[in-house]
Amino acid sequence: MTIREVAKHAGVSVATVSAVINDNKYVSDELKQKVLKAIKELNYRPNRWAKSLATGKGYTIAYIVPDITNPIFSRITKGIQDVANKKNYSVILASTNFDNPTLCRYVDWVLEMRVDGVVFTGRHGSTSMKEIRRLRSAHIPVVIALAPSDITSIDRVLLDDRGSSRTAVDFLKKAKRESIAFVGVRGSTTSHQRYLGYKDEIDGWCEELLSFGEDFTWDDGYAAARALLEQGGKFDGLFAASDIMALGVMACLKEHGYHVPTDIQIMGFDNTYAQWSGQAFASMSIPAFEMGMKAATQLFDRMDETVGEIKNYRLVAELAVPNKGPYAKAIKSLV
Amino acid sequence: MTIREVAKHAGVSVATVSAVINDNKYVSDELKQKVLKAIKELNYRPNRWAKSLATGKGYTIAYIVPDITNPIFSRITKGIQDVANKKNYSVILASTNFDNPTLCRYVDWVLEMRVDGVVFTGRHGSTSMKEIRRLRSAHIPVVIALAPSDITSIDRVLLDDRGSSRTAVDFLKKAKRESIAFVGVRGSTTSHQRYLGYKDEIDGWCEELLSFGEDFTWDDGYAAARALLEQGGKFDGLFAASDIMALGVMACLKEHGYHVPTDIQIMGFDNTYAQWSGQAFASMSIPAFEMGMKAATQLFDRMDETVGEIKNYRLVAELAVPNKGPYAKAIKSLV
DNA sequence: CTGTTAGCGCTTTCAT
DNA sequence: ATGAAAGCGCTAACAG
Numbered sequence: 001m002t003i004r005e006v007a008k009h010a011g012v013s014v015a016t017v018s019a020v021i022n023d024n025k026y027v028s029d030e031l032k033q034k035v036l037k038a039i040k041e042l043n044y045r046p047n048r049w050a051k052s053l054a055t056g057k058g059y060t061i062a063y064i065v066p067d068i069t070n071p072i073f074s075r076i077t078k079g080i081q082d083v084a085n086k087k088n089y090s091v092i093l094a095s096t097n098f099d100n101p102t103l104c105r106y107v108d109w110v111l112e113m114r115v116d117g118v119v120f121t122g123r124h125g126s127t128s129m130k131e132i133r134r135l136r137s138a139h140i141p142v143v144i145a146l147a148p149s150d151i152t153s154i155d156r157v158l159l160d161d162r163g164s165s166r167t168a169v170d171f172l173k174k175a176k177r178e179s180i181a182f183v184g185v186r187g188s189t190t191s192h193q194r195y196l197g198y199k200d201e202i203d204g205w206c207e208e209l210l211s212f213g214e215d216f217t218w219d220d221g222y223a224a225a226r227a228l229l230e231q232g233g234k235f236d237g238l239f240a241a242s243d244i245m246a247l248g249v250m251a252c253l254k255e256h257g258y259h260v261p262t263d264i265q266i267m268g269f270d271n272t273y274a275q276w277s278g279q280a281f282a283s284m285s286i287p288a289f290e291m292g293m294k295a296a297t298q299l300f301d302r303m304d305e306t307v308g309e310i311k312n313y314r315l316v317a318e319l320a321v322p323n324k325g326p327y328a329k330a331i332k333s334l335v
Numbered sequence: 336m337t338i339r340e341v342a343k344h345a346g347v348s349v350a351t352v353s354a355v356i357n358d359n360k361y362v363s364d365e366l367k368q369k370v371l372k373a374i375k376e377l378n379y380r381p382n383r384w385a386k387s388l389a390t391g392k393g394y395t396i397a398y399i400v401p402d403i404t405n406p407i408f409s410r411i412t413k414g415i416q417d418v419a420n421k422k423n424y425s426v427i428l429a430s431t432n433f434d435n436p437t438l439c440r441y442v443d444w445v446l447e448m449r450v451d452g453v454v455f456t457g458r459h460g461s462t463s464m465k466e467i468r469r470l471r472s473a474h475i476p477v478v479i480a481l482a483p484s485d486i487t488s489i490d491r492v493l494l495d496d497r498g499s500s501r502t503a504v505d506f507l508k509k510a511k512r513e514s515i516a517f518v519g520v521r522g523s524t525t526s527h528q529r530y531l532g533y534k535d536e537i538d539g540w541c542e543e544l545l546s547f548g549e550d551f552t553w554d555d556g557y558a559a560a561r562a563l564l565e566q567g568g569k570f571d572g573l574f575a576a577s578d579i580m581a582l583g584v585m586a587c588l589k590e591h592g593y594h595v596p597t598d599i600q601i602m603g604f605d606n607t608y609a610q611w612s613g614q615a616f617a618s619m620s621i622p623a624f625e626m627g628m629k630a631a632t633q634l635f636d637r638m639d640e641t642v643g644e645i646k647n648y649r650l651v652a653e654l655a656v657p658n659k660g661p662y663a664k665a666i667k668s669l670v
Numbered sequence: 671c672t673g674t675t676a677g678c679g680c681t682t683t684c685a686t
Numbered sequence: 687a688t689g690a691a692a693g694c695g696c697t698a699a700c701a702g
């Protein structure tokens with residue numbers, strides 16, 4: 001079914017049909033109706049490929065993401081999807097598995113797809129930088145969502161990890177916790193920002209009490225908490241750099257006879273699991289969906305006008321206090 | 336950068352360049368080298384749109400999914416992505432939010448995109464049916480992943496909910512639970528299958544003890560458990576139709592002074608949250624990633640040959656016993 | 671206002 | 687073994 005057949009069927013020219021479809025030229029009502037009728041009757045749908053080839057626009061953006069399975073990333077994806085589809089754009093997904101060679105392959109592929117723009121989320125580091133540059137040197141607009149943040153010449157939508165962490169620790173302070181520990185991940189930029197927020201906030205309140213794992217995992221949280229306990233640290237509050245670590249921390253503390261949150265109150269970060277953890281701790285909710293929307297919106301702006309100043313949005317995470325289950329009351333009464 | 340420029344640069348014809356790129360015609364080594372060199376030098380990438388227009392193939396499949404944010408669905412997505420990309424296909428996402436009008440709009444859109452095939456996950460019901468048919472009447476191969484299962488004329492990759500549920504209940508029986516309750520969702524096909532498995536398995540072991548909620552939510556799990564308690568049901572084992580409900584159940588039981596898993600042992604289904612729930616209950620792990628791979632593989636088979644018998648794969652969920660945290664030992668020692 | 675027509679970049683016969 | 691040329695379906699001058 002081509003535009004030519006529609007034209008013939010309607011007894012008009014292809015140009016007229018095209019004009020009706022795209023609504024970008026004046027067409028008399030009479031002809032317009034004829035065309036519309038023909039389109040209905042023939043069940044005609046314009047061919048995107050031909051259109052793209054002719055216009056040079058693909059109506060497609062890509063989201064390069066480390067792992068679609070991660071709840072935060074999948075929410076970002078959803079945000080991107082929503083705004084893209086509203087503009088009649090498709091979004092294609094490229095899930096890199098945090099693997100650099102895979103990332104490179106995907107960038108090649110995205111380049112070949114001739115997408116109109118890409119939203120990028122990835123590891124900090126030289127490979128990410130390089131690949132982003134490769135995209136841009138092909139004149140493809142890029143906006144970074146969430147990370148990496150160490151590249152300043154590109155539009156970004158970031159999370160204010162440091163500020164958000166202050167909110168988290170402040171919550172613990174308001175709950176009258178006198179000694180607050182921090183559990184994070186060694187060598188992670190994100191964890192470091194969250195540590196800085198912790199440090200900012202406990203300044204003048206209590207001593208630093210730190211423990212680090214190698215990764216954002218349950219096991220590492222568990223181990224970090226045990227290390228804290230074994231080195232005889234005294235604390236009645238603890239801020240973990242992620243919910244999953246907080247879960248490990250909590251398990252360890254309980255195992256050692258502490259009651260959470262009465263004896264030791266925990267604060268997570270992510271709010272991916274806090275709400276389902278038996279409601280034993282509060283967390284910071286990352287506005288991932290909003291970040292996706294913002295990133296896509298900015299990408300479309302950039303696609304419209306290549307020039308213009310670099311935009312940097314920095315969203316804050318929101319305090320998420322459990323409101324269900326047996327522990328909710330306990331936590332709330334502590335505040 | 337077009338194929339013509341490459342041809343000129345290499346001093347050959349466009350046909351030769353095309354042949355080299357697609358490796359589908361004999362080209363002398365000498366010319367081949369020249370062409371390859373020209374491609375490198377000009378940093379040439381073939382244009383997908385033109386290629387698609389000329390060949391009639393888009394090298395794209397779509398995944399129509401209710402909610403990319405759901406862990407099960409995002410894993411299916413990943414499975415699909417993996418196999419599609421291995422074949423050099425892109426996958427575009429259409430997230431319907433379980434909303435029928437949205438679904439219709441996306442089907443229109445997918446039709447217009449002229450994708451080569453679609454994997455479909457959705458609600459049971461007439462709208463899903465209708466939209467799937469619409470896709471097929473446009474000669475687009477479709478394979479259903481996970482649901483709906485009430486349409487038999489299409490390739491499907493399903494979960495054996497009933498059989499898997501038997502495994503779940505069997506686990507409880509092996510743990511010497513004498514009276515096992517079931518918590519499910521009223522009106523859900525999936526929940527009903529899981530109930531059937533429960534029923535199969537407790538037959539001759541104990542009485543049916545049932546409680547239903549309106550949806551797969553924490554609150555409904557909580558409420559269902561309370562109903563069970565209030566109606567004076569005695570049980571030392573409980574099978575919930577989903578992990579999220581199991582979490583609600585657990586909160587309720589604990590609140591009422593029961594110890595989980597000692598007093599009452601819970602079994603979930605999904606394994607999305609069981610592992611992070613303080614490890615208090617076991618669950619059935621849905622092979623979502625595998626389902627995605629299988630669905631995509633089947634889709635490609637179907638794309639290759641339109642005819643052939645309808646395939647129906649039915650995967651089983653695997654028992655997932657927590658192996659971390661304080662409760663793990665407790666559960667395991669009970670088995 | 672409407673129609674004709676020349677591309678968009680690639681594939682693919684069909685000659686040579 | 688290689689090349690010329692005719693489309694694929696659409697858009698956008700341009701002509702009428």
